[in-house]
Amino acid sequence: MxxxxxxxxxxxxxxxxxxxxxxxxxxxxxxxxxxxxxxxxxxxxxxxxxxxxxxxxxxxxxxxxxxxxxxxxxxxxxxxxxxxxxxxxxxxxxxxxxxxxxxxxxxxxxxxxxxxxxxxxxLPAPHDPWSSLIPPQGVKLTPRHYAYLKISEGCNHRCRFCIIPSLRGDLVSRPLNEVMAEAERLVESGVRELLVVSQDTSAYGVDLKYRTDFVSGKPMETRLHSLARALGDLPAWIRLHYVYPYPQVDQVIPLMAEGAILPYLDMPLQHGSERILKAMGRPAATEKVLQRIADWRRDCPELVLRSTFIVGYPGETEEDFAELLDFLKEARLDRVGCFTYSPVEGAAANALPEQVPEALKEERLERFMEVQANVSAEKLAQKTGQRMIVLVDETHPEHVIARGPGDAPEIDGQVIIEGSWEVQPGDFVEVDIDGSDAHDLYASMVGADHT
Missing domain, CATH: 3.40.50.12160 (Methylthiotransferase, N-terminal domain)
Structure with a gap:
């Protein structure tokens, strides 16, 4: 070497x-x-x-x-x-x-x-190191037309199954003007979708006591609503990830309803049994979550909700699991991921009694996904006949792969447009939704040039 x-x-x-x-x-x-x-x-x-x-x-x-x-x-x-x-x-x-x-x-x-x-x-640097660690134009590992925008580091929660605070520390929010400057640079470079990420997006600004920053000469509080409003002024889709269902999120829903940011929330709910949520060290207010979801959908009918859950957490009984399934059926979330509980070195949950057998975890996972598959398929089927703006991800000789407002890259479904068209990744196009399956939508192009 x-x-x-x-x-x-x-x-x-x-x-x-x-x-x-x-x-x-x-x-x-x-x-x-x-x-x-x-x-x-x-x-x-x-x-x-x-x-x-x-x-x-x-x-x-x-x-x-x-x-x-x-x-x-x-x-x-x-x-x-x-x-x-x-x-x-x-x-x-x-x-x-x-x-x-x-x-x-x-x-x-x-x-x-x-x-x-x-x-x-x-390997001594060929050039003098920059005085700033992050130069104005950055390297992107995502496709040119979308980018992740990290707004904070660490987490103040102490969930017993998670070791993120021990890995990344407590919540440290980035200054609002710094986040906005990065967002503006990304959009100027051709990014058409910004995916806002952190460990707890809802808590943005808590550690800074919601201090006032100046963005484009205007005073703004460092909090989720202010950030979402400022990002919504950019000519790009804005998608929120890892949003806990706390009251401050209520202020963001009107921005979705008016089209400033995408009507999409990625919420890590983890379970539907209040007893298991308490055992996990998470907020145990299932009824409040269901009511909040109902209120959000009333105010923004287009809202798409994604979440993740854990089955087989230590102490989870058949009754707890039944409560989780009931929660799924009532919440009718659009996109859902589920994992069997897995011990993580250093997590407090490892010491809990009543560990669930692996075979039972897998059986519950299968039952969970069967219930959710029906919900997801029904929700997608309801989109048939709608006209929708989608963002092109890939072009192929016989079809185009795009995503709608309810589809985050890599984790959600796609909109598949049959035919060969004069479009490029990063283009916004209008489509008619013709059909669906358990995961994806199928569409026909409106007003684009066929090749």
């Missing part, structure tokens, strides 16, 4: 291999590191062998993610030998070092300066 480069070397710019694992919040961290690397003159290469060193941005949220991260680190070491590890799994540095003692360095999540220092120690 290549030796550390000396300043002034005649060799071409040092090459970095990069692997990003985990959630969209991790992806944003990767984009920031890559942006700084590019700004300092490093080049990115797609493979391990041609790189001077490799950076692996890890995930450590659940056991399967930990296993994938450790396996990826091992693969990178075997192929290259010079590897820096960062990300959530990095907080378990002793464990990683015990398995892979020859790593060049290990940092925790969102440790941009530490990663760059480790890189500089091995």
């Amino acid at each position: 290549a030796e550390p480069l000396e300043p002034g070397s005649d060799r071409q710019a040092p090459a970095i291999g990069f692997v990003s694992l985990g959630c969209p919040k991790n992806l944003v961290d990767s984009e920031r590191i890559l942006t700084q690397l590019r700004a300092e003159g490093y080049v990115m290469v797609p493979g391990y062998a041609e790189a001077d060193l490799v950076i692996v941005n890890t995930c450590g949220f659940i056991d399967a993610a930990v296993e994938e991260s450790l396996e990826t680190i091992g693969d990178a070491l075997a192929a290259n030998g010079r590897v820096i590890v960062t990300g959530c799994l990095g907080v378990r540095a002793d464990e990683i070092r015990g398995k892979y003692p020859k790593l060049l360095g290990i940092t925790g999540p969102h440790a941009y300066e530490e990663v760059m220092a480790l890189v500089h120690a091995q």
Whole structure:
């Protein structure tokens, strides 16, 4: 493998291999590191062998993610030998070092300066480092027409199944003017959809005591409603993820009803039994959630709701599970993901009694998905006959793949438009919805040129 480069070397710019694992919040961290690397003159290469060193941005949220991260680190070491590890799994540095003692360095999540220092120690920067860590024009790992906009780091909740606070710390909101400046740059560069992400989007600004920032010369409070209103003035779709169903969300629904932001909420509800929610350490107010959903739908009939749930949490009885199914049937959520409970190293839930057998977890998962599949199919079928604006993601010789306002990339369904059309990814087009299945909508183009 290549030796550390000396300043002034005649060799071409040092090459970095990069692997990003985990959630969209991790992806944003990767984009920031890559942006700084590019700004300092490093080049990115797609493979391990041609790189001077490799950076692996890890995930450590659940056991399967930990296993994938450790396996990826091992693969990178075997192929290259010079590897820096960062990300959530990095907080378990002793464990990683015990398995892979020859790593060049290990940092925790969102440790941009530490990663760059480790890189500089091995491969001095071809250009003088920028004074600012995040240059104006950043590297994007998503397609050109959409981007994740991270508004805060960490979380103040202490859910017993989750270790995010121990990985990423308590809530730290980004200043409103900084978030808006990034959003404006992204839209100016061609982004047509901004996906707002954080660990708890509803809590944005709590840690800053909703301080006033100036955006375009106007005083604005640092809170979710103000952010959503400001983002809604940009010529792009705005989609909210990881929104807890708290009262402050009520103020955002009118913005959806008037079309300022997409009528879409991604809410991590986790369960429908108040007893299990209390055992999880989450707000246990199922009836209030159902009433809030009903109120939101009254004020914004187009609202699409996505959520995730856990079945088989320690102590979950058949009665608890039945309450969850009843909640599903009443809430009639549009998009739902479900996972069986999996112990996570360091989570308080590991010590709880009455662990549910794996076979029973899987059986409950199957029953859960059967109920939700019927709800989702019915909700999609109701869209047949509607006319809709969609965002093009991909074009193919015989069809176009797009998404509607109710479809987040990678996790929700698609709108499939038959035929070959003169459109490009990032175009907004109008379609008529002709049909649906359990996951996707099928449509015909309105007013575009056929090729």
